Amino acid sequence: MKLNTLVIVFLVLMLLLFLDIFSKNSIANSIHTILYKSSTPIYSSKRNLEKLFEKEKITLNVTLFKDTTTNALEVLSEDSKGIYVLNLKKKGIVVDATTGELIGFVEKTGNVGYAIKWWEKEFPVTIESIESTNEATQTLKESTDTQAYEMYTKKTVGYYSNYRIDLPDPNIKINGKVYISEYIPYGRLLKNNNISIGEYSNGIFRIKIPTIPKYVVLLEDYTINDGSNNSNGGK
Structure with a gap:
């Protein structure tokens, strides 16, 4: 009986794998979206409980590229394709809060946002x-080369x-x-x-x-439509 169950489970998994391949990963993306949306309220509840017992709040301010000081955002976790960032509310790119190195491109915004690692993009x-x-x-006078x-x-x-x-x-x-x-x-x-x-x-x-850092900085997206953007801060 156990062997039959294992065989059925294996066949179902193989079927899902082949369907995912032929559908260009649409099944995997759907599962990722469902898990992402379902985990967000759970994480928000966890953060609210933590805030009740926090004695002091810590805000990390950083200055990059000789620009104005901005708040760093906490990296919560990562998977093979990207990173989950707390309070990632706008589109753009995220860079290391210490070195300024490019980390990724914002894919989803929210209380828990998601940025795809740049090496996984095109x-x-x-x-x-x-x-x-x-x-x-x-030199003619000195005859030297x-x-x-x-x-x-x-x-x-x-x-x-x-x-x-x-x-x-x-x-x-x-x-x-x-x-x-x-x-x-x-x-x-x-x-x-x-x-x-x-x-x-x-x-x-x-x-x-x-290396994926503990904190990143969001550089908000903008549209390049004329020379003024290119001359503003090297954007």
């Missing part, structure tokens, strides 16, 4: 390297997906740091503060996955 990137050229010049170096910045665009970078032209040769595109909100801000997501060298992307 988005355009900018690859930038600092290179130099040199020209040999000869000197080298004149000229530094310049080389850029190209690409697309990040599944832990790799795809370039529009495979013949492009470039080695440098990889930043999220300047056309993504706060892309220029992160680049100006030298916050990259990895390095691209000889056709290989060396990804730099950050």
Whole structure:
């Protein structure tokens, strides 16, 4: 009897797995949504009970990118795709409250919000390297050779997906740091503060996955529609 039950359970699980694959993970996403919505009131009740016994409240204020001071948000937990953040009320990106490193993109807002880790997303990137050229010049009087170096910045665009970078032209040769595109909100801000997501060298992307911190800062979403946003704080 027990063996028959185990066989039936196994067959049902396999059926759900195949249906989920052919439906492009719609079943898994539905289960995730149901569990997320059902767990939110339970967590809120837990927090309310904790507040009743709290003797003092602690607010962590941080300053990033020479900007105004803002409140840090507590990271509650994480799963394979993202992190759960307390009081994540608006869309945008979340960064490490200490280092400013990009952590993820806000997917769901609320008392308990959800942000997808950036390495689980797909988005355009900018690859930038600092290179130099040199020209040999000869001083006639002293008959000695000197080298004149000229530094310049080389850029190209690409697309990040599944832990790799795809370039529009495979013949492009470039080695440098990889930043999220300047056309993504706060892309220029992160680049100006030298916050990259990895390095691209000889056709290989060396990804730099950050450690999930205890606190993050929300950079609220905005729409890039003219030059004023791009010049405001490096956004």
